[in-house]
Amino acid sequence: MSVLKKTLTLLIGNTDDLSYLRLPKGRVDTRKLSERELIQRESKIGRELFGPIPKGHEREFFCLDQSTCIWYESYKDADGKEVSSTTRYEIQGDKILKAQEGARYSYIEGRELDNLLQAIQLYYERVMRKVYEKDPMTGQPLGSS
Numbered sequence: 001m002s003v004l005k006k007t008l009t010l011l012i013g014n015t016d017d018l019s020y021l022r023l024p025k026g027r028v029d030t031r032k033l034s035e036r037e038l039i040q041r042e043s044k045i046g047r048e049l050f051g052p053i054p055k056g057h058e059r060e061f062f063c064l065d066q067s068t069c070i071w072y073e074s075y076k077d078a079d080g081k082e083v084s085s086t087t088r089y090e091i092q093g094d095k096i097l098k099a100q101e102g103a104r105y106s107y108i109e110g111r112e113l114d115n116l117l118q119a120i121q122l123y124y125e126r127v128m129r130k131v132y133e134k135d136p137m138t139g140q141p142l143g144s145s
Contacts (some may be wrong), residue, residue, distance in 0.1 A: 038131065045126045049119050061123070067091040069120060089116060
């Protein structure tokens, strides 16, 4: 089993059908896109890292910079009331601070930390390849030697 498949299995469970991770084909000159447009494209990748999005749910996951990632999720509960939450993860050296609404701050550890680090790694690799069309290891354009 490949490292990528092991990582996905840890994050989302069943990896038999990963078709939902594919992005539409087509080259885009990212230099002509605004920061907001780039974040939207990156978020298309990030929102799918944790598996299929349940019907009626919205999910966003993206990294603002090298030390800040955002997770947003919203849906309607059984009573039709809109429920949403935003979590900011701040990388601080060898720790990650989880900041949630209502002034809840805590450093994550254990499985939560491992899962987030794996998700960030997958996010970076996929964003580099699919949005910026660069090799995530070298930063060189894909297809160049």
